[in-house]
Amino acid sequence: MGRWEPGAGGRLREAALTLYLEHGFEQTMVADIAERAGVTARTFFRHFADKREVLFDRSSELEEKALAALEAAPATASTLELVAAALDAVADVIGQDRELARKRHAVIMANADLRERELIKLADMSAALADGLRRRGIGGTEASLATEAGSAVYRVAFQRWVDATDGLDLHDAIHRSFAQLRALTAAN
Template sequence: DLEEKSLAALDAVPVTASALDAVAAVLDAVAEMVGGSRELARKRQTVIMANADLRERELIKLATLSAALADRLRQRGTGDVEAGLAAETSIAVFRVAFSRWVTATDDHDLRDVVRDTLTRLRTLTDAG
């Protein structure tokens, strides 16, 4: 379901958008899907972090999603390296944002935290 909705969000982005802007739309869709209940997400994350098999499964799920996003970006005309970087970047941004969100005490929703994390990444790349 996550991969299907992520690819649908990517397909909805104009092909003229940059790869990073395209995966930003995917990140919004993912945040909407998994950001409904922070308390449930915290409990789920605690269980996953306490179990090596579940951590491995989570990493496999994210790697599979990254590969699917990269493939779809390539189909849209994005270069091979750029597609891989954009897809992997989206996973890294999501992981950092999700971790920030589940441990936060403020009332920001996951989408806001994802967008802020992506903005911080863009600032890093502009500084380099």
């Protein structure tokens, strides 16, 4: 097993997802993942803190990109347009590989602890975006409401995207979900 082989992180991620789908998250051990990836368990821990982080290791990258998009948005953008810009940045990363997203989603949905962790990560992202909105001068209640609505829009759009059998793009799914939310609120 190569200690410093290039691409070990990607191989570990692929091996973990495959094993989680084949045997279940709980039944898969770090040693199994490392063996499948052709590295040592020690190499695994150089890349990931634990076997859950294989699924969640990009959370901070997503948050950084979302906040950067929010900060780069025009001063004239509405609060929901700012949230939409942040979600578009997330879609730029997640939306590149639907099959990977489907596999990851299937593993998470099959395990209650992973579903909880996913919701916590989404809540953390929502709180970070609300803080970003406040830094732009948006009031606390409006910022929180907009990011929570954005979180719901993202979850619905993501599910629509992973379930799609056509060429639906994650960006399009997000924009359609925002349009539906606007229609719902305008109708009431």
